[in-house]
Amino acid sequence: MVIPLESSPPPGWGTRGIDLLLGAFPAGRLSEIIGPSSSGASSLLLALMARATATGGQVALVDGSDAFDPASAVASGADLSHMLWVKCGGRPGLAFRATDLLARCPGFAMVALDLGDLPLARRDAFPPSIGHRLQRAVEGSSAILVLRAPHRLAGSAAALAVSLRRLESRWIGLPRATRLAGLNSEARIFRSRIFPPGGCWLIEWQS
DSSP: OOEEEEEEOOTTSOSOTHHHHHTTSOTTSEEEEEOOTTSSHHHHHHHHHHHHHHTTOOEEEEETTSOOOHHHHHHTTOOGGGEEEEEOTTOHHHHHHHHHHHHTSTTOSEEEEEOTTOOOOSTTSOOTTHHHHHHHHHTTSSOEEEEEESSOOSGGGOSEEEEEEEEEEEEEOSSSOOEEEEEEEEEEEEEESSSOTTOEEEEEEEO
């Protein structure tokens, strides 16, 4: 399991690091977290869920690829008693419909759609209008709506788009380093209604 340990914000943006990045996700708007496996994208999503449940908020997670690990979520600080987990069996069309429905339901502090590394070129993959439909679903609510995918899907409908990439992995063990100890990621803002695009964080995640 990886959890945020420390981060460095862009020059002039203060010293709050990861908290500043997590606070950039707006309520009542659609946001995107983009990045492949082992990029830190899943860890950022878990950090968001932990932040929401820490204050008693209810979180709905639509698990498009059935890859969610409850033990990892607990290690990240998430409270599972405040989470609804919807498994979609690798069917992106079903995951989209579930997210659209949950985003319209009152009472959630956060609704997240995690597609993992699902192939999105199949016939049942999301329509081109996915971003605008999800934005209309959450508009006017107090919920944060997050779409996590290996590449951008929401386009201009996303109020915030954060892309992550792995810079390096850290391994430990004797006589050979065979256990992953953590990784360093770069989180870059591609689109934001709050911060200017191009903002960049260097984040250290520890296993």
